[in-house]
Amino acid sequence: MNKPIRKAAVIGSGIMGSGIAAHLANVGIPCLLLDVVPKEPSAEESAKGLTLEHPAVRNRLAAAAIAKLKKTNPAPLYDEAFADRITPGNLEDHLPQIAEVDWIIEVVVENLQVKKELLAKIESFWKPGTVVTSNTSGISINEMSADRGEAFRKSFMGTHFFNPPRYMKLLEIIPGRDTDPTLVNRMKAFCENVLGKGVVIAKDTPNFIANRIGTYGLLVTLQEMVEKGYSVEEVDAVTGPAMGRPKSATFRTLDLVGLDTFVHVADNVYGSVADGAEKAAFDTPAVLKDMVARGWLGEKSGQGFYRKVKGEGGKSEILSLDLASMEYRPQKKPSSGSLEAAKLAKGAREKTKALLTGGDRFSDLTWDILKKVLLYSAGKVGEIADSIEEIDNAMKWGFNWELGPFETWDAIGLVRSVERMEKEGETVPLWVKDWITQGNTSFYRVDNGIRFYVDEGKYKQVDQRPEVISLRSLKEQNRVVKGNGGASLIDLGDGVACLEFHSPNNAIGADILTMISQSVEEVRNNFEGMVVANQGRNFCVGANIMLLLMEAQDEEWDEVDGIIRLFQNTMYKLKRLEKPVVAAPHRMTLGGGVEACMPADQVIASAETYYGLVEVGVGLIPAGGGCKEFALRVSQNVSHPEADLQPFINQVFETIGMAKVSTSGHDAKRLGYLKPTDRVLANQDHLIYEAKQAVLRMAKAGYEPIREEKIRVVGSEGKAVMQLGAIGMRESGYISDHDLKIAKKLAHVLAGGDVPAGTLVTEQYMLDLEREAFLSLCGEPKTQQRMQHMLTKGKALRN
Numbered sequence: 046m047n048k049p050i051r052k053a054a055v056i057g058s059g060i061m062g063s064g065i066a067a068h069l070a071n072v073g074i075p076c077l078l079l080d081v082v083p084k085e086p087s088a089e090e091s092a093k094g095l096t097l098e099h100p101a102v103r104n105r106l107a108a109a110a111i112a113k114l115k116k117t118n119p120a121p122l123y124d125e126a127f128a129d130r131i132t133p134g135n136l137e138d139h140l141p142q143i144a145e146v147d148w149i150i151e152v153v154v155e156n157l158q159v160k161k162e163l164l165a166k167i168e169s170f171w172k173p174g175t176v177v178t179s180n181t182s183g184i185s186i187n188e189m190s191a192d193r194g195e196a197f198r199k200s201f202m203g204t205h206f207f208n209p210p211r212y213m214k215l216l217e218i219i220p221g222r223d224t225d226p227t228l229v230n231r232m233k234a235f236c237e238n239v240l241g242k243g244v245v246i247a248k249d250t251p252n253f254i255a256n257r258i259g260t261y262g263l264l265v266t267l268q269e270m271v272e273k274g275y276s277v278e279e280v281d282a283v284t285g286p287a288m289g290r291p292k293s294a295t296f297r298t299l300d301l302v303g304l305d306t307f308v309h310v311a312d313n314v315y316g317s318v319a320d321g322a323e324k325a326a327f328d329t330p331a332v333l334k335d336m337v338a339r340g341w342l343g344e345k346s347g348q349g350f351y352r353k354v355k356g357e358g359g360k361s362e363i364l365s366l367d368l369a370s371m372e373y374r375p376q377k378k379p380s381s382g383s384l385e386a387a388k389l390a391k392g393a394r395e396k397t398k399a400l401l402t403g404g405d406r407f408s409d410l411t412w413d414i415l416k417k418v419l420l421y422s423a424g425k426v427g428e429i430a431d432s433i434e435e436i437d438n439a440m441k442w443g444f445n446w447e448l449g450p451f452e453t454w455d456a457i458g459l460v461r462s463v464e465r466m467e468k469e470g471e472t473v474p475l476w477v478k479d480w481i482t483q484g485n486t487s488f489y490r491v492d493n494g495i496r497f498y499v500d501e502g503k504y505k506q507v508d509q510r511p512e513v514i515s516l517r518s519l520k521e522q523n524r525v526v527k528g529n530g531g532a533s534l535i536d537l538g539d540g541v542a543c544l545e546f547h548s549p550n551n552a553i554g555a556d557i558l559t560m561i562s563q564s565v566e567e568v569r570n571n572f573e574g575m576v577v578a579n580q581g582r583n584f585c586v587g588a589n590i591m592l593l594l595m596e597a598q599d600e601e602w603d604e605v606d607g608i609i610r611l612f613q614n615t616m617y618k619l620k621r622l623e624k625p626v627v628a629a630p631h632r633m634t635l636g637g638g639v640e641a642c643m644p645a646d647q648v649i650a651s652a653e654t655y656y657g658l659v660e661v662g663v664g665l666i667p668a669g670g671g672c673k674e675f676a677l678r679v680s681q682n683v684s685h686p687e688a689d690l691q692p693f694i695n696q697v698f699e700t701i702g703m704a705k706v707s708t709s710g711h712d713a714k715r716l717g718y719l720k721p722t723d724r725v726l727a728n729q730d731h732l733i734y735e736a737k738q739a740v741l742r743m744a745k746a747g748y749e750p751i752r753e754e755k756i757r758v759v760g761s762e763g764k765a766v767m768q769l770g771a772i773g774m775r776e777s778g779y780i781s782d783h784d785l786k787i788a789k790k791l792a793h794v795l796a797g798g799d800v801p802a803g804t805l806v807t808e809q810y811m812l813d814l815e816r817e818a819f820l821s822l823c824g825e826p827k828t829q830q831r832m833q834h835m836l837t838k839g840k841a842l843r844n
């Protein structure tokens with residue numbers, strides 16, 4: 046019987062070990078972080094009189110790694126304070142403590158001998174029931190554990206995290222020959238549910254799934270480039286966003302990974318495969334070997350395929366490597382019909398098709414690379430993974446491709462592309478030809494919202510865990526109750542409906558507001574409660590300020606007033622719905638997006654939620670109830686009629702005044718945007734399910750609607766305190782005159798206007814203050830400039 050995982054030990058505190066320890070700390074699992082004892086004290090330690098006997102010296106590596114976690118960007122920790130959950134130690138003094146943990150993860154250097162020796166030491170303290178895993182990128186799990194006892198091997202497997210562990214969704218689990226299958230299933234569930242990862246089960250083959258296909262893809266791209274004479278920037282123009290892949294494309298990726306590391310990873314396959322053609326594909330091209338020999342390793346050595354230099358006037362410029370001369374030169378931005386068409390096309394499917402059908406040399410490059418990667422992937426089904434779905438997921442989650450290889454193949458037309466491949470003399474795997482001969486035209490099929498994929502010559506249903514609700518699939522099953530261009534109400538079943546935003550960037554405009562009102566009516570009459578969630582890239586980037594700016598520029602003040610009133614009234618209706626409402630935001634949730642969550646009974650946010658009232662950035666203050674809700678919370682939390690509200694309202698003033706955005710869901714709690722009763726989930730795919738369960742729990746417990754409440758405010762005295770703070774910031778040059786003007790209005794609203802301290806005011810009174818301040822700011826030319834800048838440049842302007 047294996048124990049639940051409550052404590053862990055991570056051995057190796059390098060890039061990955063410290064990142065994994067941070068992620069365990071993120072989800073509340075305390076962990077021991079061990080590394081080797083340094084050979085001698087550093088000069089600094091000696092100067093302090095510390096010897097090699099001192100714990101500060103002996104634990105130096107792990108302790109330094111923990112300290113570094115707090116400074117790393119992007120942050121590996123959801124909240125800096127979580128670093129306290131990691132205890133540093135060393136392998137000589139603290140290894141016996143691994144007997145006390147439930148999961149031991151080996152994350153030391155990628156060297157079979159080192160890993161084998163470490164596993165032997167681990168086994169001597171290991172207790173049955175504790176799972177042991179290795180984070181190797183490609184060493185065989187069976188080889189690594191070959192000398193260990195049978196009981197140990199049953200509890201041992203690979204857990205391959207991708208870098209950085211907090212942010213990369215993919216986790217490959219690699220069972221060994223003897224690993225207990227029940228334990229594999231338990232670890233899969235744990236890594237999905239608790240760590241929030243996307244898990245694929247890989248076979249114990251060199252570099253597992255994502256790095257096997259990914260490395261192959263990078264190598265064929267390099268070979269095509271060298272053979273056909275494309276430039277670095279031409280290849281990147283094709284292999285990045287033009288085909289639904291990250292901006293880092295091929296060469297930025299290689300520069301980031303480090304060319305030496307990449308060669309090491311490729312060599313691992315080269316040394317382990319027998320097939321001649323495959324071996325040849327993994328033989329790294331001469332140019333790469335040459336660059337490694339010159340020490341041009343990419344970003345870490347200052348130059349690789351790209352080099353950043355200071356150009357004229359101190360402006361930095363990125364040069365690219367000319368492979369013919371091995372010299373760096375200014376980049377030449379490639380342009381062509383196919384690249385242009387791909388840019389305009391929407392989504393990876395259409396983009397890839399546009400690239401391929403353009404009929405120019407970029408179309409040829411796309412086809413030549415894709416063809417090889419698709420054929421290679423098809424040839425590896427059964428060898429590196431059991432299914433095409435696992436391969437597709439690994440590439441999407443591990444390399445951030447929008448489409449996996451088999452999805453790409455379907456997108457470009459399976460039958461047509463196989464004909465072309467055969468005409469060009471390629472060998473197409475037999476199973477693919479048989480599949481087509483059976484009359485099939487794609488690897489995947491969607492039937493009434495249910496997805497199937499080809500598995501051993503038959504369509505098999507994609508395993509849909511109940512925790513993962515797909516709105517797209519519900520829509521395909523005709524579960525839309527109501528909808529317009531900006532939002533829809535979808536029946537989640539069991540009496541719960543989901544209000545989904547789907548406007549461009551999920552910005553809130555009139556259509557979304559109309560749908561919120563209609564949904565409130567619909568849920569009031571026909572449902573138990575409502576979830577507010579969507580599965581767009583971001584939950585909501587705020588209210589759509591385009592119309593607002595136009596009306597303000599035309600000085601149509603009644604129209605502006607109408608827009609704000611509509612927003613306020615709609616949020617008010619949502620709050621007053623007599624049924625439970627749970628909002629489930631993810632990623633960017635800004636301005637009006639936050640205000641759309643505030644009326645809910647509970648917020649269940651993704652850990653990756655960047656949440657903030659950022660209106661100040663466009664020269665405004667929150668006027669959709671954001672200020673009012675915050676003032677209400679302060680009044681509720683400081684409930685004793687004599688207690689001092691000022692320190693709490695000051696904090697709100699600072700948060701909104703500085704347009705603070707959380708770096709995680711947990712950070713949103715720290716900033717006070719989320720309430721202590723709100724929840725944060727590591728797995729974003731589970732948000733809608735958990736929100737639905739929360740609605741059902743509230744409904745079952747006998748839901749009590751949120752009642753109208755008076756708000757105790759700090760009044761004129763408190764307003765003066767806040768304004769004084771802002772004036773101080775202006776005088777010391779931190780903020781501009783216009784910032785000060787906005788801050789004064791914000792202070793006026795949060796204080797409840799010019800009333801005596803402790804006055805009780807209504808919610809509507811606070812909304813009126815918000816609206817007046819907002820309207821007056823709309824008339825300010827500098828506010829209009831800020832709005833204009835945001836709309837055209839997508840960034841805040843400081844003026």
Ligand code: NAD
Pocket residue numbers: 056057058059060061062080081106136152153154155156159163180181182183205206207208
């Ligand atoms: P790293 O070099 O940053 O860290 C390796 C750690 O191992 C260091 O802290 C070092 O002190 C320790 N170490 C060295 N020799 C040791 C020994 N004899 N006994 C015990 N500890 C020893 O490396 P990393 O990038 O964190 O990689 C660690 C593991 O994770 C490797 O197996 C690597 O292949 C794998 N991995 C790395 C990445 C990545 O992107 N860096 C991604 C996935 C997996």
